[in-house]
Amino acid sequence: EVVMTQSPLSLPVTLGQPASISCRSSQSLVYGDGNTYLNWFQQRPGQSPRRLIYKVSNRDSGVPDRFSGSGSGTDFTLKISRVEAEDVAVYYCMQGTHWPPYTFGQGTKLEI
Amino acid sequence: QVRLVESGGGVVQPGRSLRLSCAASGFTFSSYAMHWVRQAPGKGLEWVAVISYDAVHKNYADSVKGRFTVSRDDSKNTLYMEMNSLRADDTATYYCARDTFDGVRNYGMDVWGQGTTVTVSS
Numbered sequence: 001e002v003v004m005t006q007s008p009l010s011l012p013v014t015l016g017q018p019a020s021i022s023c024r025s026s027q028s029l030v031y032g033d034g035n036t037y038l039n040w041f042q043q044r045p046g047q048s049p050r051r052l053i054y055k056v057s058n059r060d061s062g063v064p065d066r067f068s069g070s071g072s073g074t075d076f077t078l079k080i081s082r083v084e085a086e087d088v089a090v091y092y093c094m095q096g097t098h099w100p101p102y103t104f105g106q107g108t109k110l111e112i
Numbered sequence: 113q114v115r116l117v118e119s120g121g122g123v124v125q126p127g128r129s130l131r132l133s134c135a136a137s138g139f140t141f142s143s144y145a146m147h148w149v150r151q152a153p154g155k156g157l158e159w160v161a162v163i164s165y166d167a168v169h170k171n172y173a174d175s176v177k178g179r180f181t182v183s184r185d186d187s188k189n190t191l192y193m194e195m196n197s198l199r200a201d202d203t204a205t206y207y208c209a210r211d212t213f214d215g216v217r218n219y220g221m222d223v224w225g226q227g228t229t230v231t232v233s234s
Contacts, residue, residue: 031216031217033216033217035214035216035217035219037217037219037220039219039220039221041157041221043157048207048224048225048226048227049149049157049207049221049224050224051221051222051223051224054212054219054220054222055214055219060222090156092156092157094157094220094221096212096217096218096219096220097217097219099162099171099220100159100162100171100172100173101159101171101173101174102147102159102162102220103159104156104157104158104159105156106156107156107157
């Protein structure tokens with residue numbers, strides 16, 4: 001089973017400032033076809049998860065461009081260029097390369 | 113628009129059974145694999161099960177294997193999860209979610225439902 005490790009687990013930020021969340025996998029997430037199946041989800045308080053980023057760096061429809069994903073192999077990052085109040089949420093990375101099982105990181109709580 | 117609506121949650125005694133449903137709309141349900149993901153109170157996300165678009169392939173987390181069964185009825189655009197021998201640590205909000213396929217690989221959830229809560233307690 002691939003273990004996903006996020007850091008930090010809690011991230012205090014200031015409105016308008018950047019934020020960065022790290023996600024590391026216990027083995028490379030590069031699939032045989034060359035794709036890397038690493039996704040990021042946002043879960044606002046009291047809401048269901050919402051996918052923000054798929055395959056490392058592709059933003060889902062409707063996701064503001066202040067969100068960006070990067071990384072390769074075993075190290076990945078979600079960045080918010082300028083944090084807004086609506087970004088308060090828990091963020092999860094998840095790997096879809098080596099399944100079953102699909103595995104999530106522990107979650108990072110973004111707080112203003 | 114794409115919509116997933118879970119139902120069937122509730123309070124159940126340890127050892128008993130429960131069946132969850134997830135009604136899908138806004139997309140061609142029969143073309144997509146579907147997932148169940150759960151979240152214990154105050155905890156993170158845990159993948160539970162996936163069923164292929166044609167129901168031929170089913171995979172489960174070790175924590176539920178042998179106790180939970182995922183199924184689908186494409187005529188009703190509905191996903192199910194039959195949960196048997198329920199334990200206290202199955203207490204969670206259960207989400208259904210649509211899978212993503214890029215032509216080569218199924219690689220996880222995109223759209224999620226609002227969840228249904230299961231509480232296992234005597």
